[in-house]
Amino acid sequence: xxxxxxxxxxxxxxxxxxxxxxxxxxxxxxxxxxxxxxxxxxxxxxxxxxxxxxxxxxxxxxxxxxxxxxxxxxxxxxxxxxxxxxxxxxxxxxxxxxxxxxxxxxxxxxxxxxxxxxxxxxxxxxxxxxxxxxxxxxxxxxxxxxxxxxxxxxxxxxxxxxxxxxxxxxxxxxxxxxxxxxxxxxxxxxx
Amino acid sequence: xxxxxxxxxxxxxxxxxxxxxxxxxxxxxxxxxxxxxxxxxxxxxxxxxxxxxxxxxxxxxxxxxxxxxxxxxxxxxxxxxxxxxxxxxxxxxxxxxxxxxxxxxxxxxxxxxxxxxxxxxxxxxxxxxxxxxxxxxxxxxxxxxxxxxxxxxxxxxxxxxxxxxxxxxxxxxxxxxxxxxxxxxxxxxxx
Numbered sequence: 001x002x003x004x005x006x007x008x009x010x011x012x013x014x015x016x017x018x019x020x021x022x023x024x025x026x027x028x029x030x031x032x033x034x035x036x037x038x039x040x041x042x043x044x045x046x047x048x049x050x051x052x053x054x055x056x057x058x059x060x061x062x063x064x065x066x067x068x069x070x071x072x073x074x075x076x077x078x079x080x081x082x083x084x085x086x087x088x089x090x091x092x093x094x095x096x097x098x099x100x101x102x103x104x105x106x107x108x109x110x111x112x113x114x115x116x117x118x119x120x121x122x123x124x125x126x127x128x129x130x131x132x133x134x135x136x137x138x139x140x141x142x143x144x145x146x147x148x149x150x151x152x153x154x155x156x157x158x159x160x161x162x163x164x165x166x167x168x169x170x171x172x173x174x175x176x177x178x179x180x181x182x183x184x185x186x187x188x189x190x191x
Numbered sequence: 192x193x194x195x196x197x198x199x200x201x202x203x204x205x206x207x208x209x210x211x212x213x214x215x216x217x218x219x220x221x222x223x224x225x226x227x228x229x230x231x232x233x234x235x236x237x238x239x240x241x242x243x244x245x246x247x248x249x250x251x252x253x254x255x256x257x258x259x260x261x262x263x264x265x266x267x268x269x270x271x272x273x274x275x276x277x278x279x280x281x282x283x284x285x286x287x288x289x290x291x292x293x294x295x296x297x298x299x300x301x302x303x304x305x306x307x308x309x310x311x312x313x314x315x316x317x318x319x320x321x322x323x324x325x326x327x328x329x330x331x332x333x334x335x336x337x338x339x340x341x342x343x344x345x346x347x348x349x350x351x352x353x354x355x356x357x358x359x360x361x362x363x364x365x366x367x368x369x370x371x372x373x374x375x376x377x378x379x380x381x382x
Contacts, residue, residue: 023293026217098293101351102214115354146368149348157344160292163306177337181376182369
């Protein structure tokens, strides 16, 4: 059943906040109801349970609109912008994602629902980035999906394991020491 | 104050289990005491609080003894073993690490204590691996610490974001599409 949009928004906002603050496993429908000033009955009229509510939030209501990284006129500049764009997206959203990690590994039905339905827009813009570089005649061989995974991997590691700032120096270092050398190698261009 | 070693071990084991099951934020000294069949007073005689107990566990009592990946006789073989070794280490330990993630981002004093004191052995063996390859005359330029970060980044991403198996096919793909091409580029060798 649909709810009044303002009420639905309040419940989704409360879910997002609690997911960041206490994580999926610890968050209860009780808490969500209190935070959203809604009754539990109202929540259950719209969603069968906590899992369905979270899947709906992540798949349909997280702001996924992000401008694609701009054309800077060079492959190096575009790569720095791509890494930076992913860093910024992660800094906005890592609370919710971290709140889900333990559940993703420990709750197979939630994990499957999210992996199947959650949108995974390419925030790095790797495909248009490589297409622009090839048009300019720059050494930019390889598969955009591999470039995307590599950028995402380096940024996540820096945030979670390194615990170090996602700043411009990091983006430039990743580009100069990993991404550009790899693109050169993928293109068969001598270093 | 030191405790009887068997009692200390039981408390540390209970902490490790609860960290994996419920995470740092949700774990209480009460729960640890119950699980370890110890009194809270006993725990407080040895550690000032939950944070100190977790820092002690992670820094001094997680099994960090892992055999270094073997010399397979070739750079490619050694890289596949290095990725596999890190996958195996992560599969044994990711429960504890995941239990700490939210606290690492939300609890600066715990994060600082862990980042300062936790051992970070290089489970990939990147330095001896590159040294062996150079001795064999293989194209293995570059900084071992960069190779290590790259392997760790790809494996963590696969586990957390991709949610896909850390199997041999993944290790070989990472080696053939990312690590070997990058080492070639770092060595200034044409692809």
